[in-house]
Amino acid sequence: NAGVTQTPKFHILKTGQSMTLQCAQDMNHGYLSWYRQDPGMGLRRIHYSVAAGITDKGEVPDGYNVSRSNTEDFPLRLESAAPSQTSVYFCASSFYRQASGGNTIYFGEGSWLTVV
Amino acid sequence: GENVEQHPSTLSVQEGDSAVIKCTYSDSASNYFPWYKQELGKRPQLIIDIRSNVGEKKDQRIAVTLNKTAKHFSLHITETQPEDSAVYFCAASKGILGTYKYIFGTGTRLKVLA
Numbered sequence: 001n002a003g004v005t006q007t008p009k010f011h012i013l014k015t016g017q018s019m020t021l022q023c024a025q026d027m028n029h030g031y032l033s034w035y036r037q038d039p040g041m042g043l044r045r046i047h048y049s050v051a052a053g054i055t056d057k058g059e060v061p062d063g064y065n066v067s068r069s070n071t072e073d074f075p076l077r078l079e080s081a082a083p084s085q086t087s088v089y090f091c092a093s094s095f096y097r098q099a100s101g102g103n104t105i106y107f108g109e110g111s112w113l114t115v116v
Numbered sequence: 117g118e119n120v121e122q123h124p125s126t127l128s129v130q131e132g133d134s135a136v137i138k139c140t141y142s143d144s145a146s147n148y149f150p151w152y153k154q155e156l157g158k159r160p161q162l163i164i165d166i167r168s169n170v171g172e173k174k175d176q177r178i179a180v181t182l183n184k185t186a187k188h189f190s191l192h193i194t195e196t197q198p199e200d201s202a203v204y205f206c207a208a209s210k211g212i213l214g215t216y217k218y219i220f221g222t223g224t225r226l227k228v229l230a
Contacts, residue, residue, distance in 0.1 A: 042220040101167040102148030102209060107159040
């Protein structure tokens with residue numbers, strides 16, 4: 001049971017290039033999301049999906065696209081990368097914990113992306 | 117808009133002392149308050165959480181308190197150890213899965229000095 005797996009872990013991209021960050025989960029969670037982490041900004045949600053075929057915008061969606069064709073995979077695509085998209089990206093699944101009465105987020109290991 | 121303010125941004129304590137991190141949220145409908153710990157180069161991981169109908173929760177050396185009236189909650193770490201050094205994030209959440217919103221604080225870098 002690997003949890004949430006992200007690839008690549010590190011990548012350098014040139015301005016204007018496109019790339020896809022891959023996310024795969026094996027916990028059968030319906031809810032998946034992408035976050036970016038920037039110094040002093042905390043964790044901000046980019047896009048999310050509650051089930052296969054359903055995606056929606058988070059708080060900072062501009063410049064990113066997602067798709068959800070099945071339960072396991074939730075790729076994040078940068079169509080035309082900009083230096084402002086240099087960040088650490090986390091894919092995350094979420095599940096409701098009855099014991100705590102709230103939704104726990106389980107993060108992947110992160111993808112460090114630099115746009116030059 | 118909705119936000120979560122977290123203070124301090126950095127905190128240094130001597131090993132064995134206590135550390136307190138405070139968060140204030142703006143949305144009074146928030147009903148779930150988790151804390152995440154992120155070690156250098158690693159993913160954030162849940163360490164403790166509290167529901168809005170509970171005032172305090174403790175798990176060994178860590179505890180969280182919630183003041184709904186003032187809309188703030190705090191993380192308390194007692195008898196700090198070097199392995200407690202990390203970035204800690206608070207969050208405020210509301211709603212059911214699928215429609216819920218999770219707002220994170222900006223993080224506190226805790227350094228435990230040996």
